[in-house]
Amino acid sequence: MTRRRRKTYSGPPSDHFDGQKFFDPDGVSPKSLSDLLRWQFGGRRNRMVWPAWVPSPHADVPPREVDGGKVRLSFVGHASWLIQANGLNILVDPVWSMRVSPVSWAGPKRRNHPGIAFEDLPRIDVVLVSHGHYDHLDLATLSRLAKNFDPRVVTPLGNDLTMREADAAIRAEAFDWHDRVELGAGIAVHLVPTRHWTARSLFDRNQALWASFVLETPAGKIYVVCDSGYGEGRHFRRVGEAHGPLRLAILPIGAYEPRWFMRDQHMNPDDAVKALLDCGAEAALGHHHGTFQLTDEAIDAPAEALVEALDAASIPRERFVAVKPGQVVEI
Template identity: 70%
Template sequence: MKTYGGPVSDHFDGRRFYDPEGTRLKSLWHFLKWQLTRGRPRWPDRVPSPYADTPPPRIAGETIRFSFVGHASWLIQTAGTNILVDPIWSDRASPVSFAGPKRVNDPGIAFDALPPIDTVLVSHGHYDHLDLPTLSRLAAKFSPRVVTPLGNDLAMTHADARILAEGFDWDQRVEIDNGLAVTLVRTRHWSARGPFDRNKSLWASFVLETPAGKIYVVCDSGYGGGRLFRRVRDEHGPLRLAILPIGAYDPRWFLREQHMDPMEAVNALIDCGAEQALASHHGTFQLTDEAIDAPVTALHAALDQANIPRRRFVALKPGQVVEI
C-alpha cells in the first residue's frame, strides 16, 4: 500500500512521523514482556448500556448535541451539521472479524438510526479509531467528507475508493459546512495498522470551531506534563468543552507515553482550561489491564481530590446525550 511521502518537517523525517518533544515509545520486546506478565482482570462478556439514542436529523443554531456512541466514537450535531468522531460500529477493534478486542456493549446509536452524516473526523490509524468497515458503510450511505491526519487518508482510499478522505498536517485549519471549522493539533501518541508501518501515518487531536464556542476533541494522548494541553489553551482558547480519554492506561510503565490515566485527564482539563469535559475511551473494548469500571471510579476520585465538581467532567454510557 502507498504511504505518505511529503516534505521533511519538524515531525516527519521523510519516512516516518515522530513527536519532536516526545519520549521514545516502548519496543516490541517491552510489548512482549507486558503480554507475558500481564494479570488483567476479566471484563464481563456483555455490559449493555440502558440507554439508546435516536438523534434528530439536524440541530440548528448555537446548541451543540453530543451523543456518546461508545469508546472514542461521538456524534456531534450543531449549526445544521452532523459530525462523527472516530466511528466504530464493528464488533471488534481488530484487523480481523474473528479475534481481537470485542465490544461489550452495543453502539449508543444504531447504525440505521444515524442522521445524515456530513463530516467524519478520524484521529489516527489504530483499529479502535480507524475502522474501515464502518467508514465503508458510511461512505455507501452518506458519502461524508473524512478529515484525518496525513497518511491515514491513503489507508482509507486504498481499502475503499468511495471513502472521501483528505489528509492534513498538524496546525492545518479545515473549513466545514455552515461556518464550522476544525484544526488538527498535536497530540502525544503514535500510529500503526500492522508490524511494518509504525508511524508512517500521523496522529492528531481536533479543535472544532462552532457558533457556541470551541470544542477540543482528544481521542488518544499521553499527558506528557501537560505541555500540549496548555498549548491548545494558549493558541485556541477559550474552550467551551473538551472530550478527554480516561481509559486504556494500565500498566503505567508501558502505556504512560501514549494514554492518560484519569488523574492525568483531570490535569489535562485544568491545563486546557475548558469549561466542561466529557470522558471518552472507556468501557467498550478491553484493550489494557484495568477493570471495566476502574476509569470512571478513578475519575471521580481525581475530581474530588482536585476540588472540581463531578458535573464538570462527566462520564457517559453509550446512548447518553449532553447538550450545551
C-alpha cells in the first residue's frame, strides 16, 4: 500500500519562496530533528509539570454582533480570539479541540475550557488562520465552523490545500505576505511577515507559508501575532513603520523554554515587551500561554515574567496585560 502524497503549494519563486519551500529572509531555519531529540531526551531537561486542569475564572457569552465603532475582543484560549466589529464576527486561529496533535489520543492536552463555549458562538463570518502548526490550524474545529457557519477562511499560501484536502466544505482562501484582503463592513486584513515556520509532519517543513495579521477596524489597527520569535525585532519595526499607528498588539508570551531550542520561533516575555516597543502599539494583550503545555516553563511563568519585564522597562503594567480564557477587552 502506497502512502498518498499530500498536495503542496506551487507558484513562482519570490524573496521568501524558492520554488519548493518558503523561508524568512530575516529568520533562520527551524531546528533539526536531532535538536528536537536532544531537547526531549538529552538528559538535562528541566520541564515544569503543569496541573492537569486549571480552569479560568472567566467565561464569555458574546453578543450576536457589535456595532457603533467599537471593537470587542474575547480571548478563547492559547492563540484563539473572537473579534467583533461593524457587525462582522472574526475568529483567529480557532481551536476547540482537546488536543493539538496529529492524533486524538496523544499530544498536548487542553488544561482549561475555551473561554467561549462553541454553542455560545455568534454567527462567524471570517476565520483567520496564521499557519499550519496543530495548535493554530485545527481541522476538527474548522470543519465544525464550516458546517455551522460556512465562514470565509483567510490563510497564508499553502494552508488552504491542507484544509480543503481534509474537508472540501472549508472555504479557504490563500494569500501572500503583504496582501490586503477586504473582509466586508469596512474591515480589512493585511498578511505580514513573522519570524516563524510551519509543518504538519516531519516531511513537509515550510511547504506552506506563515503570517501575522494587521486588522483595519473602526477603532484603529490591531496587530495580531499568533506565533513569532523576536530575532533582531525587524518584523515588528517594519509593521509599525508600514501600518502604524497601531491601536493594539496581540503578542505571544509563552512556549519559550528551553531558550536554545525555542528562541528563534517563540518569544519570551522580555522579547514580547521589546516587540511592543518596536511596533509602537498603544497597548498589548499577551496570549499563547496557559492552555496547552508545548514547552518546559511553568504554567504561570509567562504572566509573572511579563510583569517583571514591564517593570524593568519602566512600562506601566496596564499597557500590556496577559489575559485568561473568557476575558473580554473593548476598544
